Amino acid sequence: MNRPDDILFKLFTLNKKMIPYNDMIDKILQTFLDKLESDGILSEEELEILTLDYLQNNPDQKDNPGIRSDYRNMLIEYYFINSHPEEDVENYINLARKHEKIKVLARAVTRENKSSKEIKKYLDDFCRIPAGDVYLPLNETKEIRVKLIDRFISNQLPYIGIAKDHINVRDIGKLTDNFYGASSKTGRVGGKAAGIILAHKILKPSLGEIDEELEKYVTTPESWFFNSEMFSDFVDYNNLHYFHSQKYKNQSDLRRDFEIIDKTIMEAELPPNQKKMIKGFLEKIGDDSPLILRSSTLLEDNMGYSFSGKYDSIFISNQGKIKDRVDEFIWAFKKVHISTFALDPIIYRQDHDLLDFDERMNVLVQKVVGQKVGKYFFPAAAGVAFSYNGYRWNPKIKKEEGLLRLVYGLGTRAVDRVGNDYPRMISLSHPTLRPEITAPQIRKYSQKSVDVINLETKELETVPFIDLLDSAENSELPELFNAISVNKEGHLAPPMFKSDKFDPSDACITFDNLINKTPFIRIMKKILTKLEDGYHRPVDVEFAWHGDKLYILQCRPLNIKKTSESITVPKNIPSNRTLFTNRKCITSEIIKNIGKIVYVDPKAYNQLETYQDKVEIGRAVHSINQALAGERFALFGPGRWGSSDISLGVKVGYNDINKTLILGEIAFEQSGSTPEVSFGTHFFNDLVEANIISIALFPDREDTIFNEEFFLKSPNILRDIVPHYSSLENVIHIIDVKEATGGNLLHVYQDDEHQQGIGYFAP
Numbered sequence: 001m002n003r004p005d006d007i008l009f010k011l012f013t014l015n016k017k018m019i020p021y022n023d024m025i026d027k028i029l030q031t032f033l034d035k036l037e038s039d040g041i042l043s044e045e046e047l048e049i050l051t052l053d054y055l056q057n058n059p060d061q062k063d064n065p066g067i068r069s070d071y072r073n074m075l076i077e078y079y080f081i082n083s084h085p086e087e088d089v090e091n092y093i094n095l096a097r098k099h100e101k102i103k104v105l106a107r108a109v110t111r112e113n114k115s116s117k118e119i120k121k122y123l124d125d126f127c128r129i130p131a132g133d134v135y136l137p138l139n140e141t142k143e144i145r146v147k148l149i150d151r152f153i154s155n156q157l158p159y160i161g162i163a164k165d166h167i168n169v170r171d172i173g174k175l176t177d178n179f180y181g182a183s184s185k186t187g188r189v190g191g192k193a194a195g196i197i198l199a200h201k202i203l204k205p206s207l208g209e210i211d212e213e214l215e216k217y218v219t220t221p222e223s224w225f226f227n228s229e230m231f232s233d234f235v236d237y238n239n240l241h242y243f244h245s246q247k248y249k250n251q252s253d254l255r256r257d258f259e260i261i262d263k264t265i266m267e268a269e270l271p272p273n274q275k276k277m278i279k280g281f282l283e284k285i286g287d288d289s290p291l292i293l294r295s296s297t298l299l300e301d302n303m304g305y306s307f308s309g310k311y312d313s314i315f316i317s318n319q320g321k322i323k324d325r326v327d328e329f330i331w332a333f334k335k336v337h338i339s340t341f342a343l344d345p346i347i348y349r350q351d352h353d354l355l356d357f358d359e360r361m362n363v364l365v366q367k368v369v370g371q372k373v374g375k376y377f378f379p380a381a382a383g384v385a386f387s388y389n390g391y392r393w394n395p396k397i398k399k400e401e402g403l404l405r406l407v408y409g410l411g412t413r414a415v416d417r418v419g420n421d422y423p424r425m426i427s428l429s430h431p432t433l434r435p436e437i438t439a440p441q442i443r444k445y446s447q448k449s450v451d452v453i454n455l456e457t458k459e460l461e462t463v464p465f466i467d468l469l470d471s472a473e474n475s476e477l478p479e480l481f482n483a484i485s486v487n488k489e490g491h492l493a494p495p496m497f498k499s500d501k502f503d504p505s506d507a508c509i510t511f512d513n514l515i516n517k518t519p520f521i522r523i524m525k526k527i528l529t530k531l532e533d534g535y536h537r538p539v540d541v542e543f544a545w546h547g548d549k550l551y552i553l554q555c556r557p558l559n560i561k562k563t564s565e566s567i568t569v570p571k572n573i574p575s576n577r578t579l580f581t582n583r584k585c586i587t588s589e590i591i592k593n594i595g596k597i598v599y600v601d602p603k604a605y606n607q608l609e610t611y612q613d614k615v616e617i618g619r620a621v622h623s624i625n626q627a628l629a630g631e632r633f634a635l636f637g638p639g640r641w642g643s644s645d646i647s648l649g650v651k652v653g654y655n656d657i658n659k660t661l662i663l664g665e666i667a668f669e670q671s672g673s674t675p676e677v678s679f680g681t682h683f684f685n686d687l688v689e690a691n692i693i694s695i696a697l698f699p700d701r702e703d704t705i706f707n708e709e710f711f712l713k714s715p716n717i718l719r720d721i722v723p724h725y726s727s728l729e730n731v732i733h734i735i736d737v738k739e740a741t742g743g744n745l746l747h748v749y750q751d752d753e754h755q756q757g758i759g760y761f762a763p
Contacts, residue, residue: 010081011074014089021093024100029073031096032080035088042079050075091134098136101126102144102169109147116187119151120176127173135207141169148172152179152187154194158303162535163194166201178224180281187227190296190362191307192554196220199541199555202534203527214530217523220552221366224281228298228360230274231337238268247346247355251626251655254343261341265334275326278333282318282325289367290377290453291318293332295339296364298357301556305352306540308685309415310654311361312339315368317377317458328458337361347655351690368453369544369551370410373476376452376463379546380479381514382411382553387528388538388560389427391586392752398429402528408465408483408509409450411542411553416644416683421448424511428525431515439492442485446508469504478546482514514545523550531555540685559688567751569758577744579759580664581705584696585752591661591693594632594746598624599711599733600650602638602666608731611646618651620725620732627721629659634746634759636664636697636711642683654686662693662748669700693750695757714740737761 018028036042051072081089105122108114145164152172154160175197181187189197200220204210235241243261246254270278295311314332318325339345340361349355370379389403404426405414414423422445427433436442450468454461468477485492487506494512495502514520524543527550531539535557542554567588600617608614621635640649641663649665657663687694699706714735719726721734737746744761751757 007078007082010086011077013086014077014081017089017093021097024096025073027100028093028096029076031092031099032076035092036076036079036083039083041083042076047072047075087133090130091132094129094132095134095136097129098126099140101129102136102141105169106144106147109144109151116151119148120179123148123169123173123176127170131170144169145172152176153189153197154191155188155298156191156302159191159194159198163198163201166198166205166534168206171197171201171206175225179227180224180230180277181227182229182233187229188298188360188362189225189364190228190298190360191300191302191556192294192296193223193225193362193364194296195301195555196223196364196552198534199531199539199552203530203552211526211530213519213523214526217519217548218527218550218552221369222285224285224365225296226333226363226365228362230363231361233271233274234268234337237271240264240268243341246341247349251343251347254341254346258341258343262338265338266331270330275330278329279322279326282329283322285367287318287320287325289318290455291316291329292366292368293329293336294364294366295336296362297340298360298362299349299354301554303537303557304559305348305354305689306556306559306685307345307348309683310339310342310345310348312336315410315453315460317453317455319455319458333363336363344654347658348686351658366553368410369546369553371478371546372455373468373472373478375454375456376461376468377455378409378450378452378478379411379544379551381406381408381483381511381546382544383407383414383423383542384411385524385528385541385543386538386558387532387541388558389429390560390752391425392427392755393425393435393584394427394430394433395755396430396433397427401427401429401525403427404524406511407447407450408511409452410460411544412451412460413447413449413462415542423447424509426511426515426521428521428528431521432512439487439490442492442510443487443508446510465509466504466507469507479514482518483509483511485510485512518548520545520550527552559685566753567749569749569751569754569756570760573758573760575705577741577761578705579707579710579746579761580697581759582695582697582750582757583701583704583755584698585750585755585757587693587750588752589693589748589750591634591748592745594634594661594748595737596628596631596633597711597733597735597737597746598628598633598635598660599735600635600637601712601731601733602668604731605638605650606647614646615651617728617731618656620722620728621650621652622656623722623725624732624734625656625659632661633659634662634664634748635660636662636666638666641665654690657692658686658690660692662695663687664695664697666697666699666706693748695748695750710740711735 018025021028033044033047037044051068054071055068105126108119108122142164145168146160148169149160149163149167152175153163203214203218235243246257249257292313292315294313297311299305300307312335314335316328316332340359368377370377383404383406386403389397389399389401391403392399405423406426407413407423413421424447425435434442436445448465449462450465452461452463481495481498484507485494486502492510494510527541528539531541538558538560540556540558541552544551544553567590605614605617635657637650641657642652643649684694697706698704699708711733716729716733717736718729718732718734737744741761744763746759747762748759749757
């Protein structure tokens with residue numbers, strides 16, 4: 001039982017804590033009473049009875065309204081301090097303050113004439129109140145969450161519908177502390193930044209259940225958000241408003257004008273206030289790490305269309321004198337904005353009926369994850385993860401448990417179709433089960449080159465892995481122990497100890513120790529499961545792993561084709577009616593009634609002598625793609641379509657192949673241009689969103705059919721379709737299927753469940 005002096009001291013302490021908020025004492029006491037009532041300690045009725053009892057026992061004070069109120073308030077205080085610990089006093093004082101500040105914030109966010117700067121002030125007022133352990137009820141804050149998300153993060157309804165359950169008011173308050181740009185205007189962070197923010201809060205919620213393992217290992221890079229209004233002010237300052245109609249021009253004009261726009265923007269000056277802001281920003285964050293300036297438009301990474309790789313993201317060294325750092329930042333900032341005027345994203349928007357949307361570019365600035373190794377900077381590992389595995393190379397693999405594409409160094413090699421190089425493909429249901437079996441196969445299909453930032457040249461560079469091993473002490477290379485396996489007498493094995501010595505020529509990147517000796521796989525499974533549950537659909541996550549931390553770099557819905565019905569591939573098709581069969585399928589699909597076939601002969605392509613000759617093939621494919629836009633056609637060609645190495649495949653972009661139904665990649669053994677599994681690359685995402693089926697064909701495999709004679713000897717109508725490219729008839733063949741087969745059409749079946757497919761001719 002409390003002694004009287006204890007009670008007096010508690011009452012004194014309570015009143016002392018309430019004095020700073022004297023103008024809202026009644027609201028604080030009402031908050032105390034609400035808590036007492038919800039705990040079944042004291043109700044409004046009981047309080048009234050106790051107050052009346054006191055007044056009846058003290059008739060001389062009965063008619064004094066001040067005494068009645070004071071006694072009532074004292075009872076509330078007395079019951080509260082005797083039934084709750086001391087920390088609850090501050091919690092519930094602050095709860096009353098939150099109620100008041102949230103009302104002010106609610107009024108601000110619902111008024112259209114309030115600027116972001118004004119709303120930020122009210123938001124900061126709320127966030128300055130200690131969070132404590134007692135929170136406002138969700139029904140009181142959800143509408144405000146929605147308004148704030150719409151104002152500062154994304155106006156896309158599918159995103160808001162998910163984010164409102166994970167991103168709270170304080171989260172947005174912290175986020176806006178890192179905003180740069182025209183604060184008097186509305187500026188959202190854009191889709192890419194929005195995806196990272198949402199993923200982080202799903203994995204590490206401010207409120208609710210906390211996963212200790214994710215708290216320990218998962219994080220995001222330091223990030224800042226430069227809003228789209230900066231570019232609007234730049235356009236106003238330089239009187240460049242004519243750029244806004246660019247998207248409605250035809251393709252030839254877009255292609256021609258892009259170089260002019262690039263030159264104009266690069267030569268134009270930023271307003272002085274923007275230069276000053278950038279200088280202050282760079283001085284504040286320091287030069288301890290390179291930066292990446294990433295595109296983050298309003299439409300990027302949305303439900304249904306991802307804009308994978310459509311806009312530019314630029315690495316900068318962030319080294320040297322402040323003037324040099326500012327100039328480098330402004331150069332990259334402009335380059336990101338210029339990419340909105342490029343042909344590929346405009347055609348992509350056109351194809352998805354998004355051209356009329358007022359697309360705006362925000363720039364997400366992040367510190368690059370990694371460490372300095374000599375003159376280079378890069379992380380231990382990076383890549384892209386999928387909660388749904390669309391590439392089953394073994395029937396044991398469970399699609400729903402996900403897939404990783406993992407590389408050593410910067411993750412650019414995991415998402416782009418690079419040269420003759422390969423990421424490590426990891427099925428999360430069976431992490432040690434590789435597509436390759438023997439040591440020579442593993443070495444052949446292992447990563448050979450590493451993307452790094454050269455801090456001296458201030459360029460993104462690709463460095464042979466063996467050169468990294470030769471030029472640095474093994475201890476300097478990040479997590480080399482986890483990355484490599486070493487060839488010993490024809491067998492590959494990861495090192496047993498970090499001090500193990502080896503010949504660099506015997507090493508190859510396998511990540512076996514990362515998979516087997518760290519929590520990496522377990523954490524990745526947990527991340528993908530939680531994000532898929534949060535998004536209510538499969539997700540695509542870009543990440544980096546460095547210093548025992550997993551950094552979320554991007555998160556978006558994964559656009560995949562799921563076939564509800566099983567597909568039965570036709571059997572016993574006569575060989576004279578079979579165009580091809582294949583044993584590697586990454587989707588289940590039926591494509592019927594294909595009337596035209598475009599065939600870029602891999603052997604003839606490989607014999608082209610100059611780089612320019614091969615570039616010309618890509619241009620011809622572009623023209624064919626436009627000419628056949630209204631027809632059902634399939635496109636087949638050498639190796640890797642869209643590869644950065646033109647010797648391995650035809651140089652094309654999205655707008656060069658977006659009208660085809662099928663994109664076939666053909667690998668003859670003598671050419672060496674093995675089709676990489678493109679699942680998970682930006683290129684593959686484009687195919688999925690455009691409903692284009694990717695097929696890999698290996699003509700030299702004994703268990704497959706490839707009717708090369710049909711491709712080469714059928715009548716070639718190239719000169720009828722694109723007369724100005726008739727000189728390329730020995731490389732490019734366009735076949736009218738009905739004419740070549742006596743009235744039949746091409747039908748293609750792909751079954752990824754049983755890894756078999758066929759293309760055959762039938763009515």
